[in-house]
Amino acid sequence: MTNFFKYLFIVILFVGFTSCEDDLQLPDNVIEFESSQLGFVSTESELVININFSREATEAGSIELTATLTGLDYGVQFTTDPAMEAGKLTIPVVVGATNASFKVIKAEGVALLGDETIKFTISSSVDALVLGENAELTLSFAEIVATLGNFEPNVGGDLQPNKVFIDLSGSRQYFLSRSDWDLGFYAADDKFVVILNSSTGMMARQLDKNNLNDVTASDTTGFGQQLSLAAVFAAVMGPPPGWISETINWIDDPTGNLDATAIAAVSATEDDNKVYIVNRGKNADGSERGWKKVRIIRNGTGYTVQHADISATSFESINVAKDDDYVFNYVHFTNGLVEAEPKKEAWDIAFTVFTNSFPLDASTFIPFEFKDFVIQNRTAATLQIMTSTKSFESFAEADLTGLTLSTSQKGIGSSWRSIPSNSSTPPSVNSDRFYVVKDAADNYYKIKFTALTKSGERGHPAFDFELVKKGS
Template sequence: MVKLNAGKISAILLMTALFAGACRKKDATLQEPDNLANFETSAQGISASENSIVVKVKLSRAVKNDVAVILNLTAQGAQYGTDYTTTPAVTSTSGTANILLTIPSGNSEASVTINKVAGALFDGDEKLVLDVYSTASPVIIGATRQITISFSELIAATATATINGGGANYPNKVFIDLSANRQTAVQRTAWDLGFYAGADFRVILNSSSAMMAKQLNKTDLNQVTSADTVGFATEVAFSQTAPVTSAMAYIDHPSGDLTRTAIAEIAATAGDNKVYIVNRGFGIGTPAPERGWKKIRVIRNTSGGYTLQYADIAATSYQEINVAKDASYFFKYISFETGAVNVEPAATKWDIAWTYFSNSTNFGGGEVPYLFQDIVLQNRNVQVAKVMTTTKTFEAFAEADLTGLTWSSSQTAIGSDWRSGGGPGTAPAVRTDRYYIIKDGDNNYYKLRFTALTQNGERGYPAYEIALIKEG
């Protein structure tokens, strides 16, 4: 029998503990990739008409505890307090301007707002440079650690970007301004109805949450009961397994044609406007929760805008919201839960949008409503043309090639055309044999191609690159 003295036993136990601890540390390291802190983009512009912009530092994933982030700020041609301020305010450490941010536990981003001082004048060459100087553990500084903010609208010559769709459950609708290299992500369930700000009186459904609406032959909300909705649960609802052509009448046409919306044009005579039963579609999650039903009626008001009347199906009274037209926007939005909400940017501040979408398809028996992921829409003042690489490569396409293109104003001109697959047994992928020419509302021409459908295998973060062909 081999005998070990107490010293040898202690040494063996110590080595065993150290080895086990090292293994645990290694295993823990393998469990999660680095959590990186990055700006959303490397350049952003604040136009003459804007008073402020929000700059975000985003993490790869939410943190379990509060994380401090220190930004260094360098100004070129602009003076803090005279020309601009920031929220949070700048502090000074050894002559260096710092901004201290905190990413709260359970969150994955923090932001700083750049504010113009009222009355300040700018020549157009003033810039601010923000740099992620340090982050608290366990966050690591990522590759996009620096952003340049220009005090005039940035006309991007080239750019690459990853769209912040929010992940595989596609929680965001993301509006993208190509010339400003800016994206605005909005939770896609944050609104219900959009009210057209143009000359016509049109109302749209939230096409990113599977909404539908059916007209009743009634004009008084209080006279509508659940008896008026018998069978609607299956009739006025999306079906991914057995879609029917008759349901096309209950969605806004995917092309964006305002004469083909589920809700008829709002008549000048109030008595001509009927009640609609609205299926609010689905929320965000797996499985996606149902958002419920409403009865609504819209009339024109004496101020030149809209009055929305709405209630639960069984209610014997209703609420009203007045919606004014604003020529700076194409639509103004409301939520049945929170009232007026900001959704899409001003009409000239976005070009394309990525979203989950109430689309249509044809399985051989006619056009039917069908829900699509990874749809790219275009703004109402934007035109799009598709170019195949067999005609001209992306790199070679130049201003001289703009003649002879076939332009489309349909909001689904890109749609799902940029990707393939996604059906049962077929992996989705970017189509690399095509790209798109975008003519924006300021007559800037860009070429755009998609470079990724996923990030680290997860849908909801597609990537693209653009190059300016001709400035408007």
């Protein structure tokens, strides 16, 4: 296995050097709606609709949309921002933007039957933008259970700076920068558990101290050569050191097991809660996010997180109340409380960079970064189906009988794609399989991945989905 890592290191160096030799022409900047259908949730008074770009816009201009109304009159049941004129909307495009958006706003106090729709069509755009497959979107003025469609999750290209949440039944995607949070606090009543931001490669190591002000730089001697994904990778270039077997304990269990997190469950006995040295990992551009000393205690039915720089002689505190509308409530050390995922019933799977476990040998696992990773919500379940047993097209409701779906958050994981160790072979989708996804409302979908790259650039996943069984 050590030879594997040596080979991988050589491949990475080779790709890094050779990529600088040629100035490659930029791929087409493809624009399209996030999905082909959307619906208003009953509690929503307005809806933001995004038009995504496959890369940053290089020219300013606008995108023109044509709107076809069914059962609606503009200015009576709804308005838009920017305003619609003669059935058309003009959406500005800013240089450097990766999307453009507009709002549809319901009028107050107007009764709707629920069968009203607007079909938006991208009719023209600036010359530098190329129209993609999802050039039309139908918006329903009632909540939908999408029956089929396709997604191109906006992970942001090769560096994959975004974490993208997918709601299959709502035919929606939500994305945020994966550096927007540090710690997640479990929101249900039955546990007091804290998770790390796996997407930035965060790691945490416990000290035998329970007072943040007692911790100094001397307590972290040697941590710089151990407590990071880069340090682990470097260590396995030769004979693995004795500490390497401990590294898997410095990340959260990749399956999502909340009894095996890097930070121990928060005890009701305050003195039992130790200080942790936390490496916040890296931003998508490779810059370091820094180190913290952290201690977490209970605060009634919620949490208090105490944090400071390693050499600081005082600390800051952030109180976190449990909001059970979400699976986790989130904190950023600088920005405080942040919203870093949709409500727990509003997403099924997510695309992200992920810190997974990797076998060094039969008994030793180490943390390792995976791109193009798909995790699932704790309210969802998944199962891989090989096309040798059933084709995607023929898989139907009757085929669900007897299936046991996985609740591991990495039920799909990286199994949907192949990344060859040979740098001359491009990454590809594993077309010999598809997946069943059950959501929180017991809707069963089948999904088939169709793309991993676009114009040769990694970080452009795509998949088709279809409803197999509607929840009762």
